[in-house]
C-alpha cells in the first residue's frame with residue numbers, strides 16, 4: 001500500500017499551522033463539515049497574547065502564565081512559548097493576518113484578566129479567530145501541497161508495534177482509510193461535554209478517545225476552564241462576552257447592583273477561575289449576574305462581534321447589562337506531548353487544545369491558547385520534517401461501527417458533567433458521575449471522554465487552579481519551586 005503524507009485531523013488554527021509549516025511537503029487535512037467553521041478557533045474573540053509592547057517582555061508574560069496556572073505549569077514550556085510569541089505573531093502576519101493597528105501603525109494591544117501588561121494582539125476588533133481562520137484557510141486552499149478532505153470524520157487510528165500506521169474515517173458517510181506513519185491530532189477541546197459551553201458542539205474531546213485507544217498517554221484532564229462570562233441567552237453553545245470587555249472597563253454586578261468582585265485583590269480582572277467561582281456562588285445564592293459595559297466608549301465599533309451576538313440574543317448591551325454565567329470553555333488537560341508535540345506513540349502528534357503541553361498548568365491565562373496552537377503547530381511540523389521515516393504501513397482496518405451517542409444520551413452526559421464535574425466538584429458528586437457514565441462509556445465515545453475527565457477529577461484530591469474540590473477547600477496556588485528566567 002502506498003504511504004501517504006502526514007494526516008492532520010482538524011482544521012482549526014493548530015491543524016492549519018501544521019499544514020502551512022510543512023509546505024511544500026505534502027499534507028492531508030481531514031476536516032469535519034465546512035473546514036474551519038466548526039472550530040473554536042473561528043469563535044475566538046479576544047486575541048493572541050505575545051510580549052510585543054515596549055514595556056513588556058517574554059519573562060513578564062511567563063510570570064503571568066505561571067501564576068494564572070496556579071504554578072502547576074511546566075516552566076521550560078512556559079519560557080519556550082512566551083519567547084516564541086513575537087515570532088508567532090510575525091509568522092501569522094507574514095501569512096497574511098491583518099492585525100489591528102493604531103494610528104502610527106503599531107500593533108493595538110489589549111489588556112485582559114491576569115495579564116500585567118497590554119499584550120493581546122487582535123484582528124477585526126473582537127473577531128480575531130474568524131480573521132485568522134479565514135486567512136489561513138485561504139492560504140491552505142491555495143497551497144498545492146495541502147489536500148483538504150471535507151466532511152471527513154475520523155473514527156479510529158491504527159497503530160502497530162512500531163507506532164502509527166494509519167487513520168480510519170467516514171467521508172460523506174462512507175468508510176475510508178489512509179495508511180500513513182504520521183498523524184497529527186488537532187481535534188480541539190472538550191467543552192461540549194458540559195451543558196453550558198462556549199465551544200462548538202463537535203468539541204467533545206474525541207481526540208482524547210482516539211489517542212488513548214491508540215495507546216497515547218493523557219494528562220491533567222481534571223483541569224477545565226469555565227469562562228465566567230458566557231452570555232446567558234439560552235442558546236447552545238452560549239455566545240461569549242470576551243474578557244477584554246473587563247480589560248476595557250466593563251464591570252460585574254448582580255441583580256442587586258452589587259459589585260461582588262470588589263473584594264478580590266485584582267477585582268473584575270481576577271483570573272478566570274476566581275471570577276467563575278464568584279459568579280457561580282452568586283447563582284447558587286439565587287442571584288443573577290450581569291456584565292455592565294456602559295463605561296466602554298464606542299462599544300458597537302470596538303466589539304462588533306459581541307455587539308451582534310447580544311443583539312441576536314435580544315439584548316441591547318448599550319442600554320442594559322448583559323446576563324452572564326460560567327460555561328465550559330477550555331481544556332488545559334489533554335493528550336500528553338513533549339516539547340516537540342510528540343505523544344508516546346511513534347508517529348502520533350497532538351497540537352492545539354487537544355494537547356497538554358504543560359503551558360497552562362491548572363488554569364489557562366487568557367489568549368495563551370491561540371499562541372500555543374501556533375507555536376506548537378510549527379514545532380510539530382518541524383518535528384515531522386526531521387523525523388526518520390518508519391517502515392511503510394501495510395493495511396488499516398476500519399473499526400466496528402463507531403459508538404455514537406443518541407440525543408438523549410448526549411443530554412444526559414452534558415447534564416451530569418455540569419452538575420457533578422463543573423465549576424465546583426466534590427467526592428460524592430464525582431462518584432455519581434463516574435457510576436452513571438461507566439455503563440454508557442462502553443458503547444459511546446462521548447461518554448468515554450466524559451468518564452476519563454470525571455475519573456481524573458475524582459483522583460485529584462486537592463483544589464488547584466480551575467479544579468475546585470469543595471471537599472478540599474484550601475486552594476493551593478503558591479509556587480512549588482523557584483521560578484526564574486533560566487528554568
Ligand SMILES: Cc1cc2nc3c(=O)[nH]c(=O)nc-3n(C[C@H](O)[C@H](O)[C@H](O)COP(=O)(O)OP(=O)(O)OC[C@H]3O[C@@H](n4cnc5c(N)ncnc54)[C@H](O)[C@@H]3O)c2cc1C
Nearest residue numbers: 010011012014039040041046047154188352353367369370
Ligand atoms: C468562544 C471562544 C472564544 C475564544 N477566544 C480565545 C481568544 O481570544 N484567545 C485565545 O487564545 N483562545 C481563545 N479561545 C480558545 C481557542 O479558540 C481554542 O483553544 C483554539 O482555537 C483551539 O484550536 P484548535 O485548532 O486546537 O481546535 P479547533 O479550532 O476547535 O479545531 C478543531 C478541529 O478538529 C475537528 N475535529 C474534531 N474531532 C474530529 C474528528 N473526529 N474527525 C475530524 N475532525 C475532527 C473539528 O471539526 C475542528 O476542525 C476561545 C474559545 C472559544 C470557544
